[in-house]
Amino acid sequence: MATRSQTAALLVVGALALAACSAGGVKPSSAPQSGAKTLVIDTSFDLKTADPGRTYEPTGLFVGKAVYETLLTFDGADVTKPVPALAESYELSEDGKVLTLKLKKGATFADGSPLTADDVVFSLTRVRDMKGTPSFLLDGVEIAKTDDTTITLTSKAPNPALPYILPNPALGVINSKVAKEHGATTDAGDKAEQYLNTASAGSGPYTIESFNLSSQVVLRANPKYYGAKPAYDRVVIRNVEAATQKLNVQRGDSQVALNLSGDQVTGMPANLQVKKTASANVIFLLANQDSSVSKTTPNAKFVEALRKGVDYAGLLELAGEGSTQAPGIIPSQLLGALPQDQAAKRDVEGAKAALAASGLSNPTVKLEFPSELTVNGLSFQPLAERIQANLKEVGITVDLAPAPVTTALDNYRNGKEELGLWYWGPDYPDPSDYLAFLPGKLVGLRAGWKDGADKAVSAAGDKAATTIGDEARKAAYADVQTKLNASGPFIPLIQPSQNIVTAASVTGLEYHPVWTVDLADLGAK
């Protein structure tokens, strides 16, 4: 007869054995299919919905890209040229107002039904008129079916950005018949979100097996996918903190970790692949031009002192390998980005001279930034501290004012920050997205830069917005940024690195500025 201590010992051994069995990756009988290839991806969720018409968060776009297809897409990481997806070809009229798309034949939804021009018109109209977060993408665009295979998108003003907007997964085409049966409409009364959070109504390479906003999303290969079969039968996307992501991928519990900082990817074992790519997020300083907010920052010479006083190389050091300096507000991946040789350089003497010319003596300014926000794993706090130290050398005292993101965003959005440290990621990979930084526009107003405050910059922006043709647009946007750097209230700082760690078995991964990773591109070896 066993003694109590023996029984206790048995219980402990049993518990450990259970844990060890579970840890050791025993072939489970509840595994979906024997021999099925499962890919586990760890990321920090900012998921709100699986309804493509309401999606606008990075995790949502990543899931949406796998489940829904768009008319156009991008080839790998190259965002300078939209390529056909559901549309086999597209043509922009000479005046840039009419985009004509020819639909590919043979595309089907996950239920096997054919994808038609009516589905396209319904899906795009729904996004535009539901007044959800991505509605602005198609603001003022008329959507029409010319015939069974032709769609025309007509804008009132020249809209050369439209081919770059269409690949956004928020504009994924849904099965209109199924969606309507579940409450989808083309107005604010749409009720299909609940259904689209539990089931797939798309034509993409994957379908939704389960969708939980706070823990994990499981995708299954679409058995009726008309295109190339994806390499993985099942993809598990888990919501995991960055520190845990690192240990999971190192141990082999996951195959992809998406949100590691520069420090975290240092010293990764050789059996893992580390991809460090400059992200498309541009971190910048803004100096408010509204004299009712600050008596200091509207001074042009003061802004020049800021621009010359910041140690850009030091900020890159903080951001880690793979990061790059932002010469202009448009990130390096996009058409119209300024070359690195036009990037600002630190010039302490020049900064001191500009400060002296400003007529301000020992100015003190308040720098506001979101305290808990990280961009590509990089926190704003060390960046703000470094800027504070840089400007101290110039003779500018910076008081740091970190605030929770919701509080800081309110001040930023209402144009009440004297000096702000923020970032901008592209809504779509076209330079026209950055016209928001011009006087009187969305971000310009946040810097107290009202319409008409700088006529030269506004004129350059107006010209760029209507210019047609890649080369001409490139030159026009370069001109906008050069003028913006010379007289604008924004100081572009850096593009932090997007660090993605994968197991050696995962191939074909490319970082994409809009949807982070395209699961259909991933291979297995």
Place this chain on the structure above:
Amino acid sequence: MTDPDGPSGTATAVPEPPEKAAGTRGRRRALRHPLARFLLRRVLIAVLLAWGITVVTFVLTNLVPGDPATANLGQRALGDPAIVAQWRQDHGLDKPLPQQYLIHLGGMLQGDLGVSQQSHRPVSQDLAETVPATLELAGAAIVVSLILGVAFGVVAALRRDRLPDHVLRVLSLIGISVPTFWLALVAFYVFFYRLQITPGSGRIDPGLQAPPPVTGLATVDSALAGQWDVFASAVGHLLTPALVLALYTIGLLTRFTRSAVLEVLGQDYVRAARAKGLPGRVILFRYVLRSALVPIITVAGLAFGSLLSGTVLVEAIFAWPGVGQYAYKSATTLDLPAVMGVGLVVGGVYLVINLIVDVLYGVIDPRVRLQ
């Protein structure tokens, strides 16, 4: 015959049928029963407290300097007044604050906790998914705490000022002093990554199919479905976070049990029992532990509350999809319906635990039984 307690203006009182009168008398007698009165009082207090929670969460969430629209809409959408207005209308934020509160309150009275601004789903649906995960974690932690904490406390008291006592006192001090989030990180690193003896984050292995939800507890649901590989995985995944969470409570219970047992050991009736020659085991379980249990249960009830707050960080590190993570996300995005829903659930758990503790006092100690 008139009923002296009848309403004024009643000309003639109709006598109640005998069976109905007996039923009314029975109900009145039942209400006069001390336990019924006690429970009724508790329910009334619970209703008042629940109302208080709604007021406090509503006021605090609206006092925070921040706009829920800013927290929930993208930068571009915020620049479009039509989208912002639509969003406010969808979430009832276009109405005056008192009206918003009354709408929330009215919904709650009908069992409707509103729709989360983050998930766009009913809060009750979100809570039905997250609360069981946390209860499974906190429940496992409290069971482990009670078993180990009481056992260690008894051993320390019986071996007072000897080696086991010194060791257990130091260990309990460590358990109380070490921050839970640090311990969680270290435990995950050591047991999962270095020693490779525990599974990774989440509730089950990612390669497994989750069992059909019945209770929401992965261990129970997998057992009910007969998915024993999933059961093993669920227990394995539960072990480390539950132990991490339990360590503080184990330390606390060890110290309280030790002092409670020591106090009882010095009582005359224990000496008398010893003098009568009763076996040590009988003295311990029938005389010592029973008396010492009152303070232990008080501490265990309080500890369960601290376990719930401790889950926020433990859940984050072990990617445990519980109410702690949901509460954090809701609070940082000013998601009022979700914050109020979480507040009500946590408040409800506290009330239930307190009720259980009060009832247990009476069960354990006849002196505190209601007359």
